[in-house]
Amino acid sequence: xxxxxxxxxxxxxxxxxxxxxxxxxxxxxxxxxxxxxxxxxxxxxxxxxxxxxxxxxxxxxxxxxxxxxxxxxxxxxxxxxxxxxxxxxxxxxxxxxxxxxxxxxxxxxxxxxxxxxxxxxxxxxxxxxxxxxxxxxxxxxxxxxxxxxxxxxxxxxxxxxxxxxxxxxxxxxxxxxxxxxxxxxxxxxxxxxxxxxxxxxxxxxxxxxxxxxxxxxxxxxxxxxxxxxxxxxxxxxxxxxxxxxxxxxxxxxxxxxxxxxxxxxxxxxxxxxxxxxxxxxxxxxxxxxxxxxxxxxxxxxxxx
Numbered sequence: 001x002x003x004x005x006x007x008x009x010x011x012x013x014x015x016x017x018x019x020x021x022x023x024x025x026x027x028x029x030x031x032x033x034x035x036x037x038x039x040x041x042x043x044x045x046x047x048x049x050x051x052x053x054x055x056x057x058x059x060x061x062x063x064x065x066x067x068x069x070x071x072x073x074x075x076x077x078x079x080x081x082x083x084x085x086x087x088x089x090x091x092x093x094x095x096x097x098x099x100x101x102x103x104x105x106x107x108x109x110x111x112x113x114x115x116x117x118x119x120x121x122x123x124x125x126x127x128x129x130x131x132x133x134x135x136x137x138x139x140x141x142x143x144x145x146x147x148x149x150x151x152x153x154x155x156x157x158x159x160x161x162x163x164x165x166x167x168x169x170x171x172x173x174x175x176x177x178x179x180x181x182x183x184x185x186x187x188x189x190x191x192x193x194x195x196x197x198x199x200x201x202x203x204x205x206x207x208x209x210x211x212x213x214x215x216x217x218x219x220x221x222x223x224x225x226x227x228x229x230x231x232x233x234x235x236x237x238x239x240x241x242x243x244x245x246x247x248x249x250x251x252x253x254x255x256x257x258x259x260x261x262x263x264x265x266x267x268x269x270x271x272x273x274x275x276x277x278x279x280x281x282x283x284x285x286x287x288x289x290x291x292x293x294x295x296x297x298x299x300x301x302x303x304x
Contacts, residue, residue: 005039006072016055093122093278096132096144102245112285120278129200144268150204159266161297167261168253170239178252189214192237198223
């Protein structure tokens with residue numbers, strides 16, 4: 001079914017005259033007649049009863065009329081929206097952000113994109129790293145910032161490293177271990193653990209604890225960092241968090257050693273996918289601004 005067939009049908013249904021309908025549509029009468037016959041063939045029955053000199057809608061024609069009118073109206077509305085979108089240059093950018101990244105890490109990036117082009121509307125979708133990975137590949141996101149430790153990125157993805165961040169053991173300031181500069185995993189044996197359920201290290205870090213015979217008791221799970229920090233502050237257990245995600249001044253964040261845990265956070269796009277101007281703007285700004293006082297790893301590694 002072609003849109004011109006729908007337009008011709010609606011004109012004929014209104015005029016009930018082939019000559020006047022053809023004039024309204026600015027086509028010849030034979031062209032309109034052929035289009036109606038093709039539409040009738042596609043819909044499986046007559047749409048009009050042709051009784052010289054009169055034309056009237058058939059039962060099938062009366063049934064499909066409101067539906068084809070709706071199709072035509074929606075198509076015209078979609079065209080108007082597209083023309084308006086093109087005219088003002090408005091661009092929507094769907095950015096996936098791993099929910100374990102502190103919002104403060106992205107403020108400069110978002111401000112820079114906005115300053116460069118105020119027509120870009122950024123929609124931020126935060127979720128776990130694996131969900132973002134899946135949604136990006138399926139086309140639900142234009143670009144994403146995340147990492148999955150211990151895994152080789154999908155070959156369809158193009159990753160641009162932005163920054164490295166240490167993972168820290170988080171304790172209340174009054175805890176005896178809070179005075180240490182670093183902690184071995186063995187020193188956590190027997191302690192209660194407050195699990196960040198969206199942490200990308202879940203599953204990955206377990207084997208290191210097992211290898212050293214370290215047993216900890218998980219007493220609470222939450223996907224909200226503010227809840228985990230509040231519970232740590234109350235003395236219910238220790239947390240395991242990215243360094244720059246620890247915002248509570250009454251908490252102490254201590255790095256581990258043997259092993260030390262780090263995460264490499266990447267800006268990720270899909271190879272071969274046609275990108276909007278918004279994606280290009282975000283990539284350029286991500287490579288231009290500083291991350292923890294340094295240029296993106298992708299930039300410095302190229303210079304070396």
